[in-house]
Amino acid sequence: MSKFYVQQKLLSSNSRTIIKDEKGTPIFLLVGRWGTRGDALSLYQMNGEIVASIKQVSFVAGSRFDLYKGFEKVGTLQKILSFNRDFYYIHHLNWVVLGNISEHHYSIYQLGRKVMEMEETILSSGDFYALSVEADEDAPLCICIAAVLNYWLRNKKGVSEKLGLKKPQIIWGGC
Numbered sequence: 001m002s003k004f005y006v007q008q009k010l011l012s013s014n015s016r017t018i019i020k021d022e023k024g025t026p027i028f029l030l031v032g033r034w035g036t037r038g039d040a041l042s043l044y045q046m047n048g049e050i051v052a053s054i055k056q057v058s059f060v061a062g063s064r065f066d067l068y069k070g071f072e073k074v075g076t077l078q079k080i081l082s083f084n085r086d087f088y089y090i091h092h093l094n095w096v097v098l099g100n101i102s103e104h105h106y107s108i109y110q111l112g113r114k115v116m117e118m119e120e121t122i123l124s125s126g127d128f129y130a131l132s133v134e135a136d137e138d139a140p141l142c143i144c145i146a147a148v149l150n151y152w153l154r155n156k157k158g159v160s161e162k163l164g165l166k167k168p169q170i171i172w173g174g175c
Helices: 136-163
Strands: 002-007 017-021 026-032 040-045 050-058 064-069 072-082 085-091 095-100 105-110 113-123 126-133
Touching: 002 026, 002 136, 026 136, 040 136, 050 136, 064 136, 072 136, 085 136, 095 136, 105 136, 113 136, 126 136
Parallel strands: none
Antiparallel strands: 002 017, 002 126, 017 026, 026 040, 040 050, 050 064, 064 072, 072 085, 085 095, 095 105, 105 113, 113 126
């Protein structure tokens, strides 16, 4: 199992993001942008070789993202359900993503096998996501998926704040 660290505020932003290992060594570079159909993020090894990418193919409710390993399409990520917990499915890989929005905690499973766990962590240099990936060959796709999860989380928060939406309150008593 390998552990990777990504700075939270940079993960789904339109800037270059360096992904580091447990020793703080840069392992990957994530570049690209989000926001409109056709936008993509690409993940490169530090030697410049592309290892994975994720491309936004629809922008409406239930946005979909195509996943690529190198230049080969290997799956499509789609949000299935979102309430207090999120549920996503990745077609062709048969991966299921389960998450807790408020705690920024997500796990990916394939037929009962854990593929990745993503959780918030605080290091001396800031707020990070720690990605624990069971198999190293899954790491590039998991990092791309983590970027989408963070994008959806930040987008959901942004829309709620812009619209002035608050959590519903139950008020007991008469009018």
